[in-house]
Amino acid sequence: MAPIRLGMVGGGNDAFIGAVHRIAARMDDRFELVAGALSSTPEKAAASAKALGLARSYGCFEEMAEAEAAREDGIEAVAIVTPNHVHYPASKPFLEKGIHVICDKPLTATMEDAAAMEKVVADSDALFILTHNYTGYPMIRQARAMVEAGDLGHVRIVQVEYAQDWLTPPVETQGVKQAEWRTDPERSGAGGAVGDIGTHAYILANFVSGLKAESLAADLQSFGAGRTLDDNAHMMLRFAGGARGMLWCSQVVPGNENALKLRVYGDKGGLEWAQEDPNYLWFTPLGEPKRLITRAGAGSADALGAITRTPSGHPEGYLEGFANIYTEAADAIRAVQGGTSREKAMGLLPGIAEGMAGMAFINASVTSSAQDAAWVTL
Amino acid sequence: MAPIRLGMVGGGNDAFIGAVHRIAARMDDRFELVAGALSSTPEKAAASAKALGLARSYGCFEEMAEAEAAREDGIEAVAIVTPNHVHYPASKPFLEKGIHVICDKPLTATMEDAAAMEKVVADSDALFILTHNYTGYPMIRQARAMVEAGDLGHVRIVQVEYAQDWLTPPVETQGVKQAEWRTDPERSGAGGAVGDIGTHAYILANFVSGLKAESLAADLQSFGAGRTLDDNAHMMLRFAGGARGMLWCSQVVPGNENALKLRVYGDKGGLEWAQEDPNYLWFTPLGEPKRLITRAGAGSADALGAITRTPSGHPEGYLEGFANIYTEAADAIRAVQGGTSREKAMGLLPGIAEGMAGMAFINASVTSSAQDAAWVTL
Amino acid sequence: MAPIRLGMVGGGNDAFIGAVHRIAARMDDRFELVAGALSSTPEKAAASAKALGLARSYGCFEEMAEAEAAREDGIEAVAIVTPNHVHYPASKPFLEKGIHVICDKPLTATMEDAAAMEKVVADSDALFILTHNYTGYPMIRQARAMVEAGDLGHVRIVQVEYAQDWLTPPVETQGVKQAEWRTDPERSGAGGAVGDIGTHAYILANFVSGLKAESLAADLQSFGAGRTLDDNAHMMLRFAGGARGMLWCSQVVPGNENALKLRVYGDKGGLEWAQEDPNYLWFTPLGEPKRLITRAGAGSADALGAITRTPSGHPEGYLEGFANIYTEAADAIRAVQGGTSREKAMGLLPGIAEGMAGMAFINASVTSSAQDAAWVTL
């Protein structure tokens, strides 16, 4: 199958996440990057495009959407890898031209933009995929399947946390670009850690447990000197059906690099997973010894074969998990091009619904915290 | 030094914790168990006493306090290892006779009893030691010392959890005695998991962080069918000085045997410890590789020598940690017998203050949860 | 049941292992230490005895054996906790008087002494128990039972290692008494690490696998400056029935505190255990997820209840494992006193056979290494 022609908005030289998207798109040879508006500064965009050997470079995304839509060999999909406040304006022209969008999370910086995004997605025929990449890990899929199959019985408790340490010092005042926009409400939105990593934790908890959170009570803090957005957040969750949970996200806890951890417990068993060791999944059936299920190993579902590349014991990592989203996106794009409905084509891919859920989560967290941790409906 | 003559109330044949207290008392040869009122049923008490080779057996604790206080070779201290609702009535007569009390936690079943206990302790010359045994682990002492020395900088975040699985099924209806009284408000008090294990977690967090919790917001659940007391509790904590925390305790999460875990983070570093692997302490200085400090190993304080018995790599466990409380109690008893003040003699031993703090914690948890997780002052 | 009256030879103030034996003997209240010849220097012996509150102190073990045998309330058993070269002379007089001997390993310092010990044990009615304490760990018993039950199928491969780091520097020249005698051929015998810790590894491998090693090829080294005995040893093993193994022991590998590890694999499954985390046992049935069996947890045998004291998740350690040997020794002593045969009474306790096997192992290791790692029959 010919690779999908891909464009990119954002992701110039300095950016971390742009490079990740490019490797993820390339991993399984399902995309070919051919065009980009890689920076908001045209010169920088051109320089980055040249460094990447990109066929076509544009000074801005509006121009790119226009021009690519007009070409016969124009891009079929675009990756939006800008800071949050650009997600909506950058996605809009492509969606309106019917070009599929693969957008970084969270959905937008504001609730207004989110509502607008929801509308433009609804009005488009194109797919909108949100890179909640952690849902692409094989053992997360395994976990979700086990919950669905009833291996845990009735789910009672969900514990999720996402801990990092890189904002422990006030690095946003020390020239760290990644920190600058992430701690800036104008570019990040109302949530700090809550938006940047809390949404990942929240979406993952819903994804695996199969439960929808109904309300939350949150206590947000800004420990970094002069920081206005939260860098640490504690919250309690109530799920439909009676399950309860806790969510902790922090970017100020030394020794935690990218420590996303999920634990789900039912009346018959539990599951435990940690992103930094993603090839392992603990399954704890009540009254039996704990079992360590490994990616592609004994006890992992055959169905996972489609989203793993190496045998058991040959570890896959962050990039492979991210690539699974891209590869499934490629399948989905080819499917809708072949006439499949958008809904069916999406399968387990995160999209506008997860984007809206994440925005509701950020909004509720900030609202609850401002009301002294009152319960806020999601 | 001659061993201290010890009595015991409760701890008959079936009881788990009585046997633990006896081994802990014996470990360092600092106590000799000579008398007991081991059961509320005199025949059972006598049978248990005989099985233990006890010199003197009593039908009830009042009689025992009376008789032992009258003997020249009477007991110097008594261990109270009954269900919670008996802690106060059983401690009272001994304290009034000047016999030192080593009492299991939580302090009492009710706030009324707690207040009464506080008064009787204040009015006595005897020591009152509460076996928050987890504070006796060497690496917990190491952690506390490191926080105190400033190795973590200013403490910001405290995460503590205590997870078990033994109440996942409704075992209290299946003949499990340990479960029967623990799920019974009459004998346990207002808190279920919160009282049984939540207090351990709470006291430990305060002990290591050196911080006092000021308020909490709690969401308590009873997942077990027909259970009235909580078996799972989520809460958020606010500490004096601005630190924030979360506490989770549960007795219904499959795969968790006795998973008490504490994490404390400051602006310069963090500490992580897990009770099931108690000889290890992770220290995570900001910007440096994580370090694994081991009991009696390189990097553990010399001062710990007093409360460890084996070289590094020769693991100590639960009983040794428990024994540390007893051995320090022996030191304290001999010290007050020699004229040292009670306060000074207590050193790091948990006592009435920790007992009252634990009761306030249980009370606040239940109160907050009843008020939809409103913040309640501690 | 009344505690057994115990004496001790060696184990004065400085000694590590003497204190361990005393705690182990006391743990389950099955022994009462009443007499000792705690040091080869009478003054030191007296001082140590006084510090321990010992009823009767002797200047030498001959005198002690004589005097205690003559008393109606004389010791029933004696613990020999001296350097290796004293094991035989100290055990002899007690065995000849029918006093049961609990002796530290390895059996003796020389093959001559070993042969003499074997004879004196054969000629005595008393029990001879050798404290290969690691065989007392509950999960080691669990592992042995699983191999015996065929859970691993036909055993093919045994990997055992015992790594320490305390002799990395030449501490025997720096005043470390423990190192002085262990690196001295006069007091330790022909084996250094091989005798001190290699015997533990070797006996444990045989104990769990149920296989007898038939021959070995060894390469011994002395890395410490000026050291004559081995401080690191590599060897290959051939077992009866076709299984093969490797054994590594070292006292010069930084970062290893007391890292005894055993792995046994058959054609149907494997087992992995590490002494520093003794409450866990990995079971790896072929074609199924790995299972983590925990002491007293789901999947551990009921029979282990007899040698564990705490519920799952409440870790036991080195002292409890050691105490299991003592408690089983108490059972065995009472049994032979009641007429049971020595062989039957011993049960799984290590004794003279294990002692002779250990000596053969040391001898074969040294012989093989001297012959450029030629295979030597065991």
Added chain:
Amino acid sequence: MAPIRLGMVGGGNDAFIGAVHRIAARMDDRFELVAGALSSTPEKAAASAKALGLARSYGCFEEMAEAEAAREDGIEAVAIVTPNHVHYPASKPFLEKGIHVICDKPLTATMEDAAAMEKVVADSDALFILTHNYTGYPMIRQARAMVEAGDLGHVRIVQVEYAQDWLTPPVETQGVKQAEWRTDPERSGAGGAVGDIGTHAYILANFVSGLKAESLAADLQSFGAGRTLDDNAHMMLRFAGGARGMLWCSQVVPGNENALKLRVYGDKGGLEWAQEDPNYLWFTPLGEPKRLITRAGAGSADALGAITRTPSGHPEGYLEGFANIYTEAADAIRAVQGGTSREKAMGLLPGIAEGMAGMAFINASVTSSAQDAAWVTL
């Protein structure tokens, strides 16, 4: 920089390692696969080429070498991913045409082919890179650099093992293609596990320790029914300069997926690494707490930045480690094209020297084992 035009020999539809090479080549966008002789059967070759969207498919490698060398836009490099016995004949025509070769390990199936390969490499101007991919892991590079910098002091002991379980049952008789050729002396050569995975372990031990093994004593076994090649091997190693080691490789130990582990100890510290958790490196400086160095985390060398793609805590895995070999190969190819000497261009890349060392290792292992584990010079 334009991607390097790459061809491939072997790696048709069924093959595991061919797909790995393709992803590794693609990961950093440094190669473009344009031609292939993907199977020894022309129809299969064509079908595989079509599935991959390959521009040019050849029926055999001789034809491919000839044709590609004649094209202006012919391949610049070729990946040889066939069974072992084809490595030499397939590499030869490309090397003779000056086309760079990236060849899977071990070098060849026979010592004769190895000698011939050495000659053809010597006579060519092209680079010869052997994919000892585990040397490409960032933490392996970190380890090597630390040894080189003296962080371990004088290296004394090297322990390396490589354990798998997939050949525990006789799968070569059950239709598993990967097992068929690996257990066949005609296609694999004289070594079974020794050649397939032992060479990885051996080369890695040399790579990190910086030491050359001088001799070995080996005991090889074939546990699988009807198997002629070894599936388990035990050996002892002697290194130049006095260091000693052990090497164990096995493909019949249940529960081991791809458990390559390396431990190196000097008189000042040690290093421990495990392939299944490749982002971690334990550093154990003598007399200090163990430190866990993480890829891209605090304490890992800046120089590693060139061979990592994600921040710390975002795990990289097997494919990224493999890709590092390819990306360094791309650098090396461009360098020699620019006039740099082959030796300088190779840098840390494994090549013909490692290939010859691996063959000597296989040969010595088999020879030693046939001589009852006599020491054989390497």
